[in-house]
Amino acid sequence: MGQLVEWPEVVTEGKTLEECRELLKDALYEMVMAYRQQGKExxxxxxLLEQVPVEV
Incomplete structure (x- = not known):
């Protein structure tokens, strides 16, 4: 699961870390476009805060 600190409403998940990062980029792009259309700052x-799973 991935979430952007500055954009808490942008949350996604992927099967791999790389996929999750790509999905976050896509979601962020869409959110920026929505903010621009709405005139939001x-x-x-x-x-960069990144957590990774650890097996114990």
Missing amino acids: IPVGGA
Whole structure:
């Protein structure tokens, strides 16, 4: 599962980490387009927080 810190409404999941990242990019693009159409301010940020599963 992936979520963007600056865009908490952008959530997705993929079978692999790479797929999840690609789906997040697509979802973010769509969200930016929606914000522009609605005249909303686009959040800016550069944080990267990544969790990965660990088997114990």
